[in-house]
Structure formats: structure tokens, C-alpha cells
Amino acid sequence: MIHRYKNNGYNIVLDVNSGSVHVVDELVYDIIGLLDEGKDGAFIREHLKGQYQEEEISTALGEIQELTDAQMLFTEDIYRDAIEHFKERETVVKALCLHIAHDCNLACRYCFAEEGEYHGRRAMMSYEVGKQALDFLIANSGNRRNLEVDFFGGEPLMNWDVVKQLVEYGRSQEEKYNKKFRFTLTTNGVLLNDEIMEFANKEMANVVLSIDGRKEVHDFMRPFRKGAGSYDLVVPKFQKFAASRGEKSYYARGTFTRHNLDFSEDVLHLADLGFDQISVEPVVADEKEEYALKWEDVPKICEEYDKLAKEMIRRRKKGKAFNFFHFMIDLTGGPCVYKRLSGCGSGTEYLAVTPWGDLYPCHQFVGEEKFLMGNVWDGVKRQDLCKEFKNCNVYAKEKCQDCFAKFYCSGGCAANSYNFHGSINDAYDLGCELQRKRVECAIMLKAAEAEEE
Ligand code: SF4
Numbered sequence: 474m475i476h477r478y479k480n481n482g483y484n485i486v487l488d489v490n491s492g493s494v495h496v497v498d499e500l501v502y503d504i505i506g507l508l509d510e511g512k513d514g515a516f517i518r519e520h521l522k523g524q525y526q527e528e529e530i531s532t533a534l535g536e537i538q539e540l541t542d543a544q545m546l547f548t549e550d551i552y553r554d555a556i557e558h559f560k561e562r563e564t565v566v567k568a569l570c571l572h573i574a575h576d577c578n579l580a581c582r583y584c585f586a587e588e589g590e591y592h593g594r595r596a597m598m599s600y601e602v603g604k605q606a607l608d609f610l611i612a613n614s615g616n617r618r619n620l621e622v623d624f625f626g627g628e629p630l631m632n633w634d635v636v637k638q639l640v641e642y643g644r645s646q647e648e649k650y651n652k653k654f655r656f657t658l659t660t661n662g663v664l665l666n667d668e669i670m671e672f673a674n675k676e677m678a679n680v681v682l683s684i685d686g687r688k689e690v691h692d693f694m695r696p697f698r699k700g701a702g703s704y705d706l707v708v709p710k711f712q713k714f715a716a717s718r719g720e721k722s723y724y725a726r727g728t729f730t731r732h733n734l735d736f737s738e739d740v741l742h743l744a745d746l747g748f749d750q751i752s753v754e755p756v757v758a759d760e761k762e763e764y765a766l767k768w769e770d771v772p773k774i775c776e777e778y779d780k781l782a783k784e785m786i787r788r789r790k791k792g793k794a795f796n797f798f799h800f801m802i803d804l805t806g807g808p809c810v811y812k813r814l815s816g817c818g819s820g821t822e823y824l825a826v827t828p829w830g831d832l833y834p835c836h837q838f839v840g841e842e843k844f845l846m847g848n849v850w851d852g853v854k855r856q857d858l859c860k861e862f863k864n865c866n867v868y869a870k871e872k873c874q875d876c877f878a879k880f881y882c883s884g885g886c887a888a889n890s891y892n893f894h895g896s897i898n899d900a901y902d903l904g905c906e907l908q909r910k911r912v913e914c915a916i917m918l919k920a921a922e923a924e925e926e
């Protein structure tokens with residue numbers, strides 16, 4: 474399977490199955506297109522003879538044949554055969570998303586957690602429930618040493634004492650069970666202070682700072698309950714936090730909606746504020762919401778991705794590079810079948826825990842009773858659900874079969890698929906369109922980087 478496209482002056486050919494990327498001239502680009510349509514050498518020579526010299530065509534055909542022989546072009550799908558084995562794989566729980574606080578001090582318009590309540594009551598996770606969750610993780614992680622725990626909400630800082638106690642408890646169990654916890658904190662920044670930053674810099678491998686971009690954009694979507702914006706309060710704290718993290722990871726994470734389709738400006742605003750690890754993601758919302766993205770917005774969004782990619786190249790050349798997470802792509806990692814097929818691991822390797830200890834496939838399913846999988850005391854009871862999630866991969870999804878992005882996207886988000894189609898084995902079509910555009914931009918950025926080098 475071949476995907477050809479032009480972007481920012483580059484003619485790019487992606488051989489989907491091998492992951493090989495080729496930046497080619499017009500002639501090779503055209504010939505690959507014709508070969509992909511099933512045309513043979515004789516047809517191609519005849520077809521292109523008015524445009525190119527015969528010798529040029531022969532050379533190009535020879536080069537294409539060499540790449541094909543080297544398994545870098547027109548390759549077969551070798552993963553399809555691995556899928557049965559993949560479905561039978563043993564999985565262990567590697568990561569938990571602890572809903573440490575089902576409450577929030579902001580009232581973000583797009584919040585899927587409904588101001589932290591997740592279709593349920595306001596609640597804080599107790600130390601006992603959190604401790605049991607960590608015990609559950611240790612007990613269900615098999616031989617895996619590195620375990621991830623994300624303190625999530627609502628707003629986790631509203632239950633900060635329990636976060637600290639749980640980190641302490643987790644650390645106390647590491648040696649005994651030969652485990653290493655990697656803690657992460659996601660916060661809106663309202664309650665951030667020096668003590669919290671100091672603790673987080675010592676204990677949290679990553680922190681996610683929720684900020685949408687320009688002041689008017691952020692304040693409109695992320696107000697306090699009484700309506701005032703939160704930008705002025707959180708920005709200086711986030712700047713200080715990010716600067717104090719040193720080598721440790723953080724990222725400034727925002728959401729764009731129909732209200733800021735010119736979101737490249739928000740990404741650049743975050744970069745101008747000094748953040749160099751940035752993620753600004755498309756909102757996923759019911760079409761009825763006024764801020765939801767619509768199909769008619771797709772061309773504008775794609776234009777914005779192109780604009781952003783070009784600006785990133787410009788800034789990189791000026792020594793002002795920053796990372797935009799949705800443009801990060803690994804073209805060198807090699808074909809690891811598990812990584813390519815498994816995706817986020819929701820429902821199997823990754824689970825969400827509610828404040829009262831219930832287990833769900835991930836944070837997006839919390840509150841959907843049919844996805845209640847068990848609890849931290851009795852473990853996963855719904856093995857049928859676990860199996861369904863385990864079998865959820867690009868080959869299980871019809872829409873993914875002909876999609877060039879399938880090995881970068883791994884079949885998309887099960888929660889989005891469920892919310893839009895009532896099944897985890899479908900795909901959220903608008904999101905897919907944007908995903909494909911991001912993959913194209915990401916590959917183009919790699920091509921530009923290689924050229925600069
Ligand atoms: S972008 Fe959509 S269609 Fe393509 S692989 Fe991902 S989920 Fe499947």
C-alpha cells in the first residue's frame with residue numbers, strides 16, 4: 474500500500490507496510506502513482522514520453538525497482554498474519570489513571586468530566602482506595618517493573634494530601650516488589666504553589682499543564698464557575714513550573730474547538746510564552762455542542778496544521794524549536810508489531826479507577842455503567858470486556874484497512890469510536906481525517922529535518 478502526497482514543496486511517498494518514506498522528484502512521484510494503479514513499464518514509457526526523456530524514465534523505473542527489491546516500496550502486509558498471535562497475547566496491567574478528585578475548581582465548557590463529576594456525584598478518592606489501587610496494580614502487573622500512575626481528575630490538586638500519601642506509599646512498595654512507579658500529574662494550575670511544584674519536581678516523571686493558548690481563547694473555554702477567566706492566574710504558575718522542571722518532562726496541553734479554528738496561533742502563543750513541549754488537540758464533542766468541530770471545518774483545520782508545520786520549520790532554523798506532540802512520529806523505530814497494533818492499551822494494560830475504586834477501560838469511559846469492569850478489591854470481573862478491548866486493533870476495524878495512517882494511529886481511540894458509533898470497533902471519522910493530515914505534516918517535518926541535516 475502506497476500513500477503519495479505533496480506538502481510544502483516535497484513529493485512524499487510512504488510505503489505503508491514497511492513504514493519507508495521517500496522524498497522523490499516529479500518523475501518518480503508520477504511513475505509510482507502509475508505503478509500503484511497497476512500500469513506496467515511499457516504503458517508508463519508511452520504515457521510519459523512527451524514529458525520526459527526516455528533515458529530519464531528508464532533510470533527512474535530502475536531506481537523504483539531497486540527500492541521494491543529492497544522491500545522499501547510496494548511491500549506486503551506482514552502484520553496481518555501476526556494478528557491471531559497478537560490477540561492471544563498475555564497482557565498485564567501497566568498503568569492506572571487514578572481519578573483522585575471528581576470535582577473541579579474550573580467549569581471548562583468542553584469538559585467530558587462535567588466539572589469533574591463524570592455523570593456521578595462529586596467525590597474525592599480516599600487514601601485507602603488509592604492504596605488498594607496501587608496494590609491492585611502491583612498484583613496485576615506480572616513481571617513488568619515500570620508501572621505508570623496518572624493522578625487525574627477533575628482537578629487532582631483538590632485532593633493533594635492524598636496524592637502525596639499515595640506517592641509515598643507507592644515508593645515504599647517499590648523495593649519489596651521490584652517495581653518502579655512513574656507518576657504523572659494533570660492539573661489546571663489553579664491551586665499550584667511552590668510546595669506542590671517542589672514535590673512534583675521530585676516525584677512526578679511528567680506533568681500535564683492544561684492551557685488552551687491565547688488569553689481570550691483560554692478564558693472563554695476555561696472559566697471559573699462564576700465566569701471569570703483563569704488565564705492570568707495559571708499562566709505565570711505554569712511558566713514557573715515548566716522552567717523549574719529541568720530535565721524532567723512536562724507538557725502544556727490545550728484543546729481547540731470551533732471557536733478557535735485558527736489554533737496554530739494558540740500553539741505559537743504557548744511557544745512564545747516559553748513552553749517547548751506543546752500539545753493542542755481537537756475537541757471531541759457531540760455535534761449539538763456549539764463548540765464542536767464540524768465537517769465543514771476540516772479544510773480550515775488542515776490549513777492550520779500546514780501553517781503550523783511551516784512555522785515550526787522556520788523557528789527550528791532560527792534555533793527556536795519546540796515540540797508539538799501531534800507532529801511527533803517515529804519513522805526509525807522499526808516494525809514492532811505490538812506497538813503498531815496495540816494502541817493505547819485501554820481496557821487491558823491501562824485502566825481508570827474512580828474515587829470509590831471502580832475500574833473502567835479508561836478515563837473517557839468512566840460513568841458509562843456498561844463499561845464497569847470491576848473494582849480494585851475484586852479485580853477485573855468483566856473478562857469479556859477485557860477481551861473485547863484486547864481484540865480492538867487496526868485489523869478489527871473495517872475503516873482502517875485502507876487507511877495509510879493505520880500503523881501510526883493504531884486504530885484510533887476506542888472511546889471516541891464508542892461515543893460516535895456505539896462500538897469500540899469503529900472509528901471517529903472526523904478525527905481520522907485530522908489524524909491523517911497530522912501524519913502527513915509529521916512526515917513532511919521529518920523530510921525537512923533530514924534536508925537541513
Ligand atoms: S485514522 Fe481512522 S481509519 Fe485511519 S487507522 Fe486511525 S482510526 Fe483507523
Ligand code: SF4
Pocket residue numbers: 817818819834835836837885886887888889
Ligand atoms: S480509548 Fe481513547 S481516551 Fe481512552 S486511553 Fe485510549 S486513546 Fe485515550
